Amino acid sequence: AQSVTQLGSHVSVSEGALVLLRCNYSSSVPPYLFWYVQYPNQGLQLLLKYTSAATLVKGINDFEAEFKKSETSFHLTKPSAHMSDAAEYFCAVKGFQKLVFGTGTRLLVSP
Amino acid sequence: DTEVTQTPKHLVMGMTNKKSLKCEQHMGHRAMYWYKQKAKKPPELMFVYSYEKLSINESVPSRFSPECPNSSLLNLHLHALQPEDSALYLCASSPREENEQFFGPGTRLTVL
Numbered sequence: 163a164q165s166v167t168q169l170g171s172h173v174s175v176s177e178g179a180l181v182l183l184r185c186n187y188s189s190s191v192p193p194y195l196f197w198y199v200q201y202p203n204q205g206l207q208l209l210l211k212y213t214s215a216a217t218l219v220k221g222i223n224d225f226e227a228e229f230k231k232s233e234t235s236f237h238l239t240k241p242s243a244h245m246s247d248a249a250e251y252f253c254a255v256k257g258f259q260k261l262v263f264g265t266g267t268r269l270l271v272s273p
Numbered sequence: 274d275t276e277v278t279q280t281p282k283h284l285v286m287g288m289t290n291k292k293s294l295k296c297e298q299h300m301g302h303r304a305m306y307w308y309k310q311k312a313k314k315p316p317e318l319m320f321v322y323s324y325e326k327l328s329i330n331e332s333v334p335s336r337f338s339p340e341c342p343n344s345s346l347l348n349l350h351l352h353a354l355q356p357e358d359s360a361l362y363l364c365a366s367s368p369r370e371e372n373e374q375f376f377g378p379g380t381r382l383t384v385l
Contacts, residue, residue, distance in 0.1 A: 196373055205277075205363055206316070235304035252315055259329055260306075261374060263315035 163188045164255040166236075168264035176272050178265040183267050185227075185253035188234065194256035195236045198264075201249045203208055209251075210235060223247070243271050277377035280334050285383045288354060294380045296347040296364030300338060305347040306374060308363040316354060316363055323369075352383045 210221025308316035321329035365374040
């Protein structure tokens with residue numbers, strides 16, 4: 163069965179600093195992987211997706227993620243954090259007929 | 274139209290009430306989903322409709338009753354809920370089940 167693990171329930175960065183949110187996956191088949199962002203009291207917004215076309219995936223708002231099969235990882239990065247990036251981030255893997263979500267990482271951005 | 278809409282935005286109901294949540298998409302997606310999300314937790318899948326037929330019920334209590342009247346509309350009928358059912362209810366859709374899902378803004382449900 164497919165699963166994802168997000169390391170760190172909270173990540174704190176300063177505005178302008180590099181953002182790195184970690185996600186490791188487990189899958190018996192080539193995975194489809196996703197990153198979603200959720201702002202308070204809102205739904206989930208798709209940031210980016212990996213569907214085996216390219217290992218470096220670019221998403222919205224300057225986020226990107228790199229698929230590393232050898233490390234079973236799909237970490238999310240952004241070169242320079244903005245205050246508006248403060249939110250909950252979920253990594254997900256495509257399971258049988260459904261998405262399997264990680265437990266989420268809350269990104270805190272300080273001025 | 275590239276979004277999933279949900280109504281109402283907020284709902285407060287008593288344990289004896291009957292209410293319904295509504296979800297709509299006009300992107301031609303053929304799969305639609307209901308999720309329940311408690312605070313500080315990831316969404317939990319409740320139901321999946323594929324081509325207007327229920328394909329997954331994640332052992333959800335019968336006080337939650339889904340309905341898919343057509344390919345654009347998904348309802349969740351609520352009856353005799355418990356206070357622990359208070360949560361954010363999210364609807365999502367995807368072109369087909371194997372594609373990425375697009376989420377609505379959710380309905381914040383409070384059961385008194």
